[in-house]
Amino acid sequence: MRESATERLTVTAARLFQERGLNRVGINEIIREADVARMSLYNNFKSKEDLALAAYGAVSKSRQDAVDAAIAASDGPEAAILAIFDLAADLAGGASFRGCAFIDLAAHAAVDDARLIDLVRRHKSALRGRFSRLAERAGVADPEKTARQLLALWDGSLTDAFIEGDAAPVSAARCAAEHLLSQGK
Amino acid sequence: MRESATERLTVTAARLFQERGLNRVGINEIIREADVARMSLYNNFKSKEDLALAAYGAVSKSRQDAVDAAIAASDGPEAAILAIFDLAADLAGGASFRGCAFIDLAAHAAVDDARLIDLVRRHKSALRGRFSRLAERAGVADPEKTARQLLALWDGSLTDAFIEGDAAPVSAARCAAEHLLSQGK
DNA sequence: TGCTGATTAGACCGACTTGTCTATCTAGCG
DNA sequence: CGCTAGATAGACAAGTCGGTCTAATCAGCA
Numbered sequence: 001m002r003e004s005a006t007e008r009l010t011v012t013a014a015r016l017f018q019e020r021g022l023n024r025v026g027i028n029e030i031i032r033e034a035d036v037a038r039m040s041l042y043n044n045f046k047s048k049e050d051l052a053l054a055a056y057g058a059v060s061k062s063r064q065d066a067v068d069a070a071i072a073a074s075d076g077p078e079a080a081i082l083a084i085f086d087l088a089a090d091l092a093g094g095a096s097f098r099g100c101a102f103i104d105l106a107a108h109a110a111v112d113d114a115r116l117i118d119l120v121r122r123h124k125s126a127l128r129g130r131f132s133r134l135a136e137r138a139g140v141a142d143p144e145k146t147a148r149q150l151l152a153l154w155d156g157s158l159t160d161a162f163i164e165g166d167a168a169p170v171s172a173a174r175c176a177a178e179h180l181l182s183q184g185k
Numbered sequence: 186m187r188e189s190a191t192e193r194l195t196v197t198a199a200r201l202f203q204e205r206g207l208n209r210v211g212i213n214e215i216i217r218e219a220d221v222a223r224m225s226l227y228n229n230f231k232s233k234e235d236l237a238l239a240a241y242g243a244v245s246k247s248r249q250d251a252v253d254a255a256i257a258a259s260d261g262p263e264a265a266i267l268a269i270f271d272l273a274a275d276l277a278g279g280a281s282f283r284g285c286a287f288i289d290l291a292a293h294a295a296v297d298d299a300r301l302i303d304l305v306r307r308h309k310s311a312l313r314g315r316f317s318r319l320a321e322r323a324g325v326a327d328p329e330k331t332a333r334q335l336l337a338l339w340d341g342s343l344t345d346a347f348i349e350g351d352a353a354p355v356s357a358a359r360c361a362a363e364h365l366l367s368q369g370k
Numbered sequence: 371t372g373c374t375g376a377t378t379a380g381a382c383c384g385a386c387t388t389g390t391c392t393a394t395c396t397a398g399c400g
Numbered sequence: 401c402g403c404t405a406g407a408t409a410g411a412c413a414a415g416t417c418g419g420t421c422t423a424a425t426c427a428g429c430a
Contacts, residue, residue, distance in 0.1 A: 005377085021292060023208060027418060037378045038419085048418065099292070106348055107206060107284070107292035124348055148345070148357035153334070156341025160333070163291055163309050172333035179368050180361055190407085212388060222408045223389085233388065 006044045006054075008034045013055035018101045022052055022108040022116075052105075053115055059101055060123045067130060077137035078181050081150065084130075085174040088154055092161035092170045099162035100155060127151060138181055149180055191229045191239075193219045198240035203286045207237055207293040207301075237290075238300055244286055245308045252315060262322040263366050266335065269315075270359040273339055277346035277355045284347035285340060312336060323366055334365055 012034035016025040027048055031038055045051040067084055074080035091097065098104060102120045109116040132147035140146045157173035197219035201210040212233055216226055230236040252269055259265035276282065283289060287305045294301040317332035325331045342358035 020296075023293075024295065026416075028416095038380080039421085040377060042419070043376085103288070103344055103348075104292045106344075107289045108208075110209065111205075120348055124345065145357050145360065148342075148354050149338070149361040152338050152341030152345055152354050152358045152361070154341065155344050156337030156339065157333075159288055159291075159340050159344065160309065160337055163288075163305055169333050169337050172330050173337045175330065176334040176337070176361070176365055180364060183364050183368055211386080213386095223410085224391090225407060227389070228406085 005034075005036050005040045009036060009041055009044060009051060010054045010058055013051050014059050017052065017055055017105075018059065018098065019096050021098065021104050049113060049116065053119065056101070056105055056116070056119055060119065060126075063123070064126055067127065071130065071134070077134040078178075081131065081134050081138070081177055081181065082174060085154070085170065085177055088158055089167055089170045089174070092158060092167040097162055100158045103155060103159060124151065124155075127154070135181070140181065146180060150177055153177055190219070190221050190225045194221060194226055194229060194236060195239045195243055198236050199244050202237065202240055202290075203244065203283065204281050206283065206289050234298060234301065238304065241286070241290055241301070241304055245304065245311075248308070249311055252312065256315065256319070262319040263363075266316065266319050266323070266362055266366065267359060270339070270355065270362055273343055274352055274355045274359070277343060277352040282347055285343045288340060288344060309336065309340075312339070320366070325366065331365060335362055338362055 009030065013025070013030050016030060016033065019025075027038070027041065030051070031041055041051065045054065066087055070083040070087055071080040074083045091100075102123045105116060106120045109120070111117075128147045128151045131150040132143045135146040135150070136143035153173040153176055157169040160169035161167050194215065198210070198215050201215060201218065204210075212223070212226065215236070216223055226236065230239065251272055255268040255272055256265040259268045276285075287308045290301060291305045294305070296302075313332045313336045316335040317328045320331040320335070321328035338358040338361055342354040345354035346352050
């Protein structure tokens, strides 16, 4: 038997949401692409928001795993930070890249979608925390501030790469990260 | 007589779009807030997209004017760049701040809304151009690259300030800009 | 085989969207 | 005054959306 309906729905929704954004993908398209009946969706998830929560949660987890793997494979904290920016370059290079999926989600979520907004906040906070620990290990003077700067470079360069349709902002941001690390200590 | 319907519609739409995003504000709300009849909208604008184009165009112009004023009032290119980041801090400090309106617009615009996406591209390109000229005057080695880094800091810090609900990312980004300027020459 | 519980396709609902149309009203002007 | 051109409110069309419901079908198992 093929994988469960829950899993197929989550994976399909994650892909479509990343390709076009939460509000530009409807239930009908998701169930068609996932090859699942309408009621199977609502038997597994209470609502579209619940499905979105599961889908974006899975994306968040896989992104964090990729970051952790890059850190583990790197030789020292400075190299790890640069390796994380290489991940950004990979993202920005992909076809139909629409910028960071979580920034997109924050833009699409209504003010009352508290759980979705919380997910975005937790995702960004997790990345900032990793930057902060690496910056501390690298011996910079103010790791928290450096982490905020690295996160801004990450988010801004992914966004600009989306808007310009070119990955140049990401490599420029990587250079800026190098400078900040060599100077901030 | 009060100002024209076109102007009231443009101003009202600009405010509402910035408060909640293009797709979360409907025609009905705009005409109600602008105190204008439905048909007056469609006599002045071909469609909602045309109104959005006018509204965001006005916002873009006023933002660029503010940046130019900050540049003119500054003592030297480095100070001008920092003054631009002070503008970002003002934006991020406002109530109901939702991040850069043009990033939000890029997230909401469909792939086929070519004119809206173009507007975003031109807006960001204009800001990057100003950064580039200032960086050149400041004598950095690679003004284009420095401009990309400054733009990423600008966009990323505004986005993070929105997500976190706190202006701290913007002041951290300002510090990063200082570092980049002192090192990039 | 026959039973049971999950899954299916698709009709259906109500709310909402942008955009059109009409019939009425009003302001300016000769 | 009467005329005209524009503005008005609101009904309406056509479509989309998320979500519910039903009736038929299917798979697994005793």
